[in-house]
Amino acid sequence: MSSYDFDLFVIGGGSAGVRCARIAAGHGARVGVAEERFWGGTCVNVGCVPKKIMVNAAEYGQWTDDAPAFGWQVEKGGFDLATLKARRDAEVARLNGIYGKLLAGAGVTSFDARATFVDAHTLDVGGRRVTAERIVVAVGGHATRPDIPGAELGMLSDDVFEMTAVPKRMIVVGAGYIALEFACVFAAFGAQVDVVFRDVLPLRGFDQDIRTALVEALEAQGIRLHPNSRPARLDRQGGHLRLSLMGGEGLEAETVLFATGRVPNTRGLNLAAAGIDCTARGAIEVDAEHRTTAPHIYAIGDVTDRLNLTPMATAVGHALADTLFGNNPRRASYDNVPTAVFTSPPIGTVGLTEADAAVHGPIDIYLARFTPMRHSISGRAGRKALMKLVVCQESRRVLGAHMLGEDAPEILQGIAIAVAMGATKEDFDRTIGIHPTAAEEFVTLRTRTREAGIRAAAE
Template identity: 85%
Template sequence: MAYDFDLFVIGGGSGGVRAARIAATHGARVGIAEERFWGGTCVNVGCVPKKIMVNAAEYGLWADDAAAFGWEVTKGPFDLARLAARRDAEVARLNGIYGRLLGGAGATSFDARATFIDAHTLDVGGKRVTAERIIIATGGRATRPDLPGAELGMLSDDVFDLQSVPKRLLVVGAGYIALEFACVFQALGAQVDVVFRGALPLRGFDQDIREALPEALEAQGIRLHPNTTPARLDRQGDHLRLSLLGGASLEADAVLFATGRAPNTRGLNLAAAGVECTALGAVEIDDDHRTTAPNIWAIGDVTDKLNLTPMATAVGHALADTLFGNMPRRASYENVPTAVFTSPPIGTVGLTEADAVIHGPVDIYLTRFNTMRHVMTGRPGRKTLMKLVVCQRSRKILGAHMLGEDAAEIMQGIGIAVVMGATKEDFDRTIGIHPTAAEEFVTLRTRTRQAGLQAAAE
């Protein structure tokens, strides 16, 4: 049969737009629908506006440090409404760029919701549309905890609606979203408390990073409440009260729930297309991102595989090349660099120590030090941590982890070396750039410890 489109993409986030644009440049007839905002979570209520707020917070910290370097800087009151207006204007500019990229490539865009009628047919804003191939790229959504009164708290999307900084902010959760906003609002003038069920923040990250981070958070005035479980949230006059299991409670002017995200599959009518989901609601895919329907693929956060914008973009590009460019390939999920924009930030690539020892013995090289800036300022809790995880057998760098200023920028370069399979000796013969913090990654000579020896013996 003749289809309206060779490819239809459901979702106009970074992954969906890249897949649609590249497929169109390969000559495919492409349609793409987005019901909320072009650019998805990252551009609108995620990475981009969050990083702008991180930058705003850093200016306050730099103003505090200025006196140590001979400057007299007087900090005035912070104006969140003013920042929000500039931030939202930048987001709107990026929205327009996404639209122009699609139009320039020849794709047809629909500002509408798309749902399945069958495996080749979609309802797009009330219009029946057919496509030979379909990509699901609907991303994820922030979720509320199953807690009485949870509707009184904010989700991460709601943060960008604030026009003033709450005097007291209570953050529930200890993942990267929770901790990034905790650092931002503490630096902007709020008193921040962070409540989380575990003993340490950032589950899944390297243990040395997890153990060092609380010191940095508490040094800037953030109050941590580990091993703590919320029971209910109530309004008490002009403030909120979070009751905790065990009888204690905390009060705040605003509460942010950052306890998780879920794949955005609700209401797509996937069953009509023969697309199956996991128990957690993620679209099931194989190694080629094909779903249980042979003509339908899924990419990005809706698969809950590795929820990072650059990963979704890379997969979308590779899939478009495979389906329409006669260039079959896959985007690798191994050694993906990532960052957490706390204060100080975290950068990481490759395996954690705990994951690395599963494959055999490793050597650990680790250092903690004060950078030149903080030797001058004397600011407590700002020590930089750098760590290399090295395979004893091959000498390859299996993982690199950093907590400290410019960690994200430094780790992008380290990530190239790790992806290329660099060894410890490659790092050792690289001349450092002096004086920088980054040079420490190529001057680590003394092994801190060995790990995984017992597992290897067994």
């Protein structure tokens, strides 16, 4: 038996940490895990899960608006956020409890406490000293406010889940996943929403065609966009807030949500005592095996600030446990990771954008934009779908697939399998479509929209 208390100790009980701990224990390791806030981490408690429930709630109101065109006489009443909050919180509590049961069932020792380093093998866990042969840091990240006067008057994404009433006016600062998802949700709930962001288009890093189409979709919902704008200060004036922008413009609202970024939760862990190095942003530096600068200590999930997605963190945690204790050394690939943005309409994407693929050589672009059947009937403005394939000219491999439109996340999960397997455009072409669906467009795109890439630019 090892002289240590545990073969593995995991700091953080979010998706990555729980998966790593549970799988390691299943391989026979003696595992401990500490969580100071809530089991399941950000995703289950103040992230993906409760946010998606709010997205679902917003969709019900939109479907009610569509109903008369399909023959349904529906009387639409007012929306009650307090009712949704109660049901949402109950579901989150249920899921939170499941995490504890999973760990207990696997034989993991759980601590409802903060864990910090004493030295490279010793942790202070809620005032108790424990030792471990190997340690995994999976503490995630947290939202931050911009460095402007009055920023404390604004909300962060965690605060949204404490709201019990919909503001008449809301300003969202930022144009990433969280900012745009909540902008769409509260617009559907009845708020007048302004989105302030510093770039020309929202969703930096996504495919350009998707970003452009999203602007039209957001504006069609009455969301007012303020590109090329930066907040200067936030002040309370009577019963409302005033956000001053650099350049002199000002916006007023009851609520201001700052969704301008997240940083790793490394402060106060005493990482230096264990010989762990961090980046300037506070992210733990890791190699390809997720090993830190201390060879027996690993870091996974958002604390590494690599690809901050729950499924990616979970996959890495599972692979690490298999590698360390399951006699199955492997890595979770960061290539072709699918993702979704639950705006209205939602976005699904996998693989390379057109701009990223074009750097490597000539590519063919196949693109379709159309009004889905539901909205041809309902006439709801701004509900066009966009579907796009990025194809390597030489190998014919599909390098990227991108969609904005109804059910895009559900559709792209299946498309992601094909892209990850290296499917070619001809593989897509010989697949029979399911009719009538929007998804069939991905296998019926026959006419090349344009050519791009190095060779095309040279010509």
